[in-house]
Amino acid sequence: MAYELTGKIKLIQELKTFDSGFSKREMVVIVEDGKYPQEINLEFVQDKVSLLDKLQPGQEVTVTFDIRGREYNGRYFNNLQGWKITAAGEQPGIAPATAVPMATRGAIEDDDIPF
Numbered sequence: 001m002a003y004e005l006t007g008k009i010k011l012i013q014e015l016k017t018f019d020s021g022f023s024k025r026e027m028v029v030i031v032e033d034g035k036y037p038q039e040i041n042l043e044f045v046q047d048k049v050s051l052l053d054k055l056q057p058g059q060e061v062t063v064t065f066d067i068r069g070r071e072y073n074g075r076y077f078n079n080l081q082g083w084k085i086t087a088a089g090e091q092p093g094i095a096p097a098t099a100v101p102m103a104t105r106g107a108i109e110d111d112d113i114p115f
Contacts, residue, residue: 003080006062007031010039012052025049027082029063042082051085060088 007029017023024045031038042065044051055061064084070077 002064002066004062004064005029005031005040006060007040009055009057009059009061011057012055015049022046023049025052027052027055029061040080042080044082048083051082055085055087062086062088 010028010030013026015023015025022045024043026041026043029040029042031040042063062085063082064086065080065082068079068081
């Protein structure tokens with residue numbers, strides 16, 4: 001199940017690569033929550049680490065993430081694993097270059113209507 005949060009980037013950590021070949025990168029996003037803003041740590045793994053390359057602290061973003069949980073030695077841990085980031089002002093899924101003006105879509109003439 002996917003979740004979303006919106007806030008300002010506080011910091012972006014350096015890339016960490018482990019001996020196994022696993023790589024991850026973390027960032028902290030400040031989310032306004034009334035009187036007490038929350039500093040939320042999110043991790044990006046493997047091919048998703050590149051999503052952080054063009055971002056800067058102070059930038060407003062919306063992050064889509066999954067909650068991952070696991071048990072280790074009788075203790076339980078949760079991670080927020082990001083997989084999509086939209087910077088403020090971007091409109092995901094809309095590509096202006098693919099928009100087709102109304103005039104070129106092909107007008108339907110009265111004679112073309114099959115009934």
